[in-house]
Amino acid sequence: MAESSIPWGRRTQQAPALEAMHILWITAGLGCDGDSIAITAATQPSLEDLVLGAIPGLPQVHLHHPVLSYENGDEFLASWFGAAEGRLDPFLLVVEGSIPDERIGGEGYWAAVGVDRETGQPIPTCAWIDRLAPRAWGVVAAGTCAAYGGIHAMEGNPTGCMGLPDYLGWDWRSKWGLPIVCVPGCPVHPDNFMEVLLYLLKQAAGRAPMIPLDENLRPAWLFGQTVHEGCDRAGYYEQGDFAEGAGSHQCIVKLGCWGPVVQCNVGKRGWMAGLGGCPNVGGICIGCTMPGFPDKFMPFSEIPPGAMLSTTAVAMYGKAIRALRRFTQASMNREPERRAGSATRGEAGRLPATP
Ligand code: SF4
Ligand code: SF4
Structure with missing residues (x-):
């Protein structure tokens, strides 16, 4: 099996342990939202465990998910604009769904979320990734579509879609030194994903070394x-x-x-x-x-x-x-010979015939 390309023990650049972490979750890639649905079934740990602070030693988690957040509309998008403008920090960017190639989108767009305040036009998913990834503490691809393109990127692929490593570059590093973390699966395995999230939060808290990944950016201990x-x-x-x-x-x-x-x-x-x-x-x-x-x-x-x-x-x-x-x-399936002839079992360990 492939060796981890990123050795155990190498630490990120964070000097201080982080006390809070925002999780910005984009579901506006090309996908079915199946990864979000799968993750609601996680138990090791559950999403609720992380959000409610039930696990000691982790940064406080603030989840910004289009379906699971209480906020919606402009109120929900305020955190995204804040993160893009450097007012919400640190944050972990989770991307779900395949990334379309907007260069071949013509006059329309393949995928978008929210509206640009100045132009009134939809903001393509790619534009959000371009704005957010450079400011993120780390970037996680949830599911095979976000990791490697998945079903949408199969032969034919009219949208030119791709996974995050193909979009950002396989050697991409966050400003904190983290590579892209890919957690593939169609959908992603609930507990695999949550275990990775838990690991990254521990890493952010200064309690774990750099996450070990294989050459396809998968967590080595889960996909070995x-x-x-x-x-x-x-x-x-x-x-x-x-x-x-x-x-x-x-x-x-x-x-x-x-x-x-x-x-x-x-x-x-x-x-x-x-x-x-x-x-x-x-x-x-x-x-x-x-x-x-x-x-x-x-x-x-x-x-x-x-x-x-x-x-x-x-x-x-x-x-x-x-x-x-x-x-x-x-x-x-036979008792040892020395037990043969016992009062209850009869000859050679067999039950006596029923009269
Ligand atoms: S067992 Fe095979 S089909 Fe099932 S989740 Fe794993 S890789 Fe996918
Ligand atoms: S069913 Fe199980 S044992 Fe048989 S080939 Fe698939 S993984 Fe292997």
């Missing part, structure tokens, strides 16, 4: 293993027990699961409160946390090319190993 390595069905794969149709408890690689090569912890973590998680509950992994998603994983629901070879090899080994295990299992 494959789905397969944490999947409930991995035992079936190893024995060559492959499902031929839906509704089976066996490994679903032949139905199109890409888990053996996809970096995602959902198999191990589950989806909500440890429950669910795509292949655990019968859904093939379609690689939604990967920069190559979706193009490189299509067509969905067909056996991945590499899996043809591996499943053929595993099937031969699995057939032999299953037979040996059944033999051993039969033996282990």
Whole structure:
């Protein structure tokens, strides 16, 4: 697995520990707001835990989210203008949705939020990112669309949309020295995202070193293993027990699961409160946390090319190993010989026949 490109222990430039942090959350990229919806299900920690200050040692959090904030209209946008003009600081910028290329927008625009006070024209999402990113303490891409372009950036892509690293540059750093942090997933995993937010708040408070990221700017500890390595069905794969149709408890690689090569912890973590998680509950992994998603994983629901070879090899080994295990299992299902003839169990550990 890829080494972290940013070593543990390297600290940001912040001298003082920050006592408060505004979180400005843009949902006006090209997306479905699914990441915001997913995050409301988080428990480790929950959004409420952070906003209500239930976790000690963190800066006080002020959340500015178009759906979750109490303010709306001009009152809501006041914090955005304030941040863009340097009056609201420090803040963490969270971007949700793919970033369109407004250079090819013609006379219109692809995505916007709010109205320019001087021109009366809508303010494109790109313009907000241009205004806010240079002043941000850090920038986080929530979900695969914001991280790598996602579904909107698949082949064809009429809006020319892209992820934040392609928009700002992969080597971009905030004024505090933080790289872009990408938390991919379609949608993002609720607890993965909140764990990253928690980490960054700890870092802002001076209680954690620089967040370790892999070469695709994903938090290294969350995306260092494959789905397969944490999947409930991995035992079936190893024995060559492959499902031929839906509704089976066996490994679903032949139905199109890409888990053996996809970096995602959902198999191990589950989806909500440890429950669910795509292949655990019968859904093939379609690689939604990967920069190559979706193009490189299509067509969905067909056996991945590499899996043809591996499943053929595993099937031969699995057939032999299953037979040996059944033999051993039969033996282990019998009590030791020395217990044979006990008053209650009868001969050789077997229950007496019912009269
Ligand atoms: S269902 Fe997918 S992730 Fe799970 S064991 Fe099979 S191939 Fe691996
Ligand atoms: S298991 Fe696969 S499809 Fe499911 S969230 Fe992870 S990468 Fe996406």
